[in-house]
Amino acid sequence: MLDQWLPENVSTFGQGVDNLFHAIYWLTLVVFILVIGTLIVFLIKYRHQEGKKADYIEGSTTLEIVWTAATTVIVFVLAMFSYPQWNNIKSPTQFPENPDVVVQVSGKQFNWDMTYPGPDNEFGTDDDLVLENELHVPVNAVVHIRLTSVDVIHSFFVPQLRLKQDALPNRFINVWFEATKAGRYEIPCAELCGFGHSGMLGYLNVHTQADYDAWVQERWP
Amino acid sequence: MHDNEHASHDHEESFIRKYIFSLDHKTIGKQFLIYGLIMFFVGGGLALLFRWQLAYPDQPLPIIGASQQYIDEGEVVTGADRMWERIYESDKEEWLEVSMPSGVITPEFYNMLFTMHATIMVFFVVVPILVGAFGNFLIPLMIGTRDMAFPILNMLSFWLAVLAAIVMVMGFFVPGGHASAGWTGYAPLSSDAQWTGVEWGLNLWAISLLLQGFSSLVGSINYITTIINMRAPGMTFFRMPLVIWSLFIVAILLLLAFPVLSSALALLIFDRLAGTTFFSATAEGGGDPLLWQHLFWFFGHPEVYILILPGMGIASELIPVFSRKPIFGYRSMVYAMIAIAFLGWIVWGHHMFQSGMRSGMGNFFMTTTMLIAVPSAIKTFNWLGTMFRGSIRFTTPMLHGIAFVSMFVIGGLSGIYMANTPVDVYIHDTYFIVAHIHYVVFGGSLFAIFGGIIFWFPKMYGRYMNDALSKIHFWLTFIAFNCTFFPMHILGVGAHMRRIANPTQYEYLQGFEGMNIFITMSAFTLGFAQLILVFNFFWSMYKGKAAEQNPWQVNTLEWEAPTPVPHGNFGQIPTVYRGPYEYSVPGEESDWIPQAEPEHAPATSGD
Incomplete structure (x- = not known):
């Protein structure tokens, strides 16, 4: 069911997200069926019938302890599996080092500005390249993004990468990804940013290494 | 404080004192109820407008839209x-021309619509009805006292809320339009007019919420004082009905949470009008946009529990009465509510997982948030336990109670997806959260509200609501609600962002056009179903079947009062001998024993 609606995953950490998504899906589905099933059985079995009185039951300490403990255990097990995935995506100390590409992405009403540092690998120099709404990266390479904004809060979202991060004015937030499949993917803004929020859209172009090298060659001959 | 003497002075009051500037908690409760129902239609109408835009982007509205x-x-x-011809020809810049030329909703107006839909539903519908209406009407009656501790403050609370509503609705008609930064008003979008073009609209939004904050503050002080000091003899804390417990806990949350929002709003107004920069970061220095989010959600998450706890309380009244059984695990129900209220203070960061908060904090807030599943599960299992071996009567209030439990289960389970940080990276700010909040606040709170209105209507107005209409309203609402909001989970899984005006602008959302149309049609059905409720409400007020004093055979004290309840509520203040849920006690002839029934008295006939 879930896979029918989820867009294809094309990032290295995306599979971990999808696995958790599926685990929670099955967990909640089973709980839902058990609880609603029990409810329906009770509604039918214990409906009012002439001459039949309800049983006087005030509660059960054993049962309260059982379902409190069971829920707590499930919650902590789920949390244990989730910490590493989250840290992997969002904790800068755990990002893969030595990125192949570093790009600064800056939101501004209502575009994404992509700034490449150029061959000197430094931002703010003459060989910087600024592209509007087009991000180019090679496939199977670690990409670091310096995310910022020049006006209000935007949110950098690439559904196929399972990556989302708000872009804040006057603050640089680092995110990373490694795309596993060449293609052209949309980068919508996911945080309300004004009347042009709907339609604020960039594109992530994931090239094969050869294509990417050609693109670099063309830009910085 | 009131004493018995005061009540006997049941003098005739002028129309204005009795119905407008009334000091009577019951009248103020009814005023809040009607206020909430009126605002419910304003808020719902706004939703239908933007649902049209989502299903048929940039097409003129039906009826008022111009032809192709x-x-x-x-x-x-x-x-x-x-x-439209007349509007375009007039020299004046008409309101309709600015917001929806030829009946096509502009993106600016679209943002105002969803901002105000949420603002109105949260602050002007659900809180006024749950806390203002049920709180006022039920607290003195159910704890057995003559009125609230501070009747004048109580009246002030209502009229401040009216003033707040007037200011809020006025915002639509000022130049630049209404607030359009979302109900969460994230800075710097909200803190500087240059980013939205909205000038006074957003100021009025903030001022109105400040007024509403004072109204809630005054109300909550009143509730807390009344519940602590004015319980009838024998009404110990652990003999209070669970709905009173829920309102007591909510009053404490309101007292502590609302001042945080008020402070944030005051800073926001300074930023907008006095040139301060609390919430905007500039190269020269200044504040931080994340400060707004912290303040807003430190208020906002307790607020979410303010919206659901009284609903849980109402369901905890309906289910034992109509299962003719004691509530299962009374004390654990109380402790679960206290646990939810406490956890509500340490989970606000889950709204900010993708906002740039330190990543380690994500792990902390994920854990605390998922822990809310524990008290929520306790409550759900206890409601099921209450129905177990019961004798369930499928009255309309009970249908709403059952709907509350099942919708709350869905809303609770979908919360686990949102709480889980890695999954939230993907579904944050998508329709998944829209589905979740509506399953909790509409599926949860509103079904409890509907059930509560039908259940207490005989005590409020001395008449029953028409049952056939109530049942039609229930089934239509239940089906249309699920058809409207369940598919939104699927939109969320497909990464359909919230707050976008036109999904067809995105290639990867092309496949969802049909689903958006289906949701809109269901939403219109849901909206029209509510007309049945309102018609039934006002019609039954005058034409409904007359109700006896205790039509549902309930134990709690409000049913000891005569119908219609006179000024001062009780002839003599009742004495409480037992807990509120003594149904089907073995060895008793009747299947209910009112809380005020003395010990060893001969059992009353149950019919």
């Missing part, structure tokens, strides 16, 4: 065209 010929060629065909 008129838009393309300027040829007047329909009555609506004539109206």
